[in-house]
Amino acid sequence: SYELTQPPSVSVSPGQTASITCGGDKLGEKYACWYQQKPGQSPVMVMYQDTKRPSGIPERFSGSNSGNTATLTISGAQAMDEADYYCQAWYSTTGVFGGGTKLTVL
């Protein structure tokens, strides 16, 4: 089975840059997506095809993917960015999610 590995938690001070990593076998050869989930809400896609932001997602969100690691970067993190973040990729048409990272902004 395929696995994507994320750190359980990341902390960042308001206005600073947060980076959340996602590791997987040859992940750089696939497209990575990222989802933000706030308590009691459905996930929202914040990045797709490694680096593309859906309409309505702030420019402070950016992404990269190379080798075995995809990274979601939040530049100038705000209190509203505090949430769980999940990476996701397709391995042979099988969807795989990372375990999730809790981002704390304090």
Place this chain on the structure above:
Amino acid sequence: QVQLQESGPGLVKPSETLSLTCTVSGDSISSDYWSWIRQPPGKGLEWIGYIFHSGTTNYNPSLKSRVIISVDTAKNQFSLNLNSVTATDTAVYYCARHEGLVTSGFDSWGQGTLVTVSS
């Protein structure tokens, strides 16, 4: 704007079959791919499987022996059946859309429905 709405029983007995339906509005189910995803309480997301309007499906290998996803294009709905459930199948179940395979993420989600497996 596409909207997805899950419906079905919130309580299922162990060993029975969990059945949910996702109703799609604002988009034709005859385009795009449609997936089921679940999230046990306090845990992460798990992809269950997808269906294309043609009936083509693919399932998570860990659930494949117990899952069937079907589509009803006339009603613009797709459904999930998960048999032989146990307490570990207790989760919020989401339906979601993705415009393609491999290149696309889940760009629209339902609100989710909590299904509890208990006698």
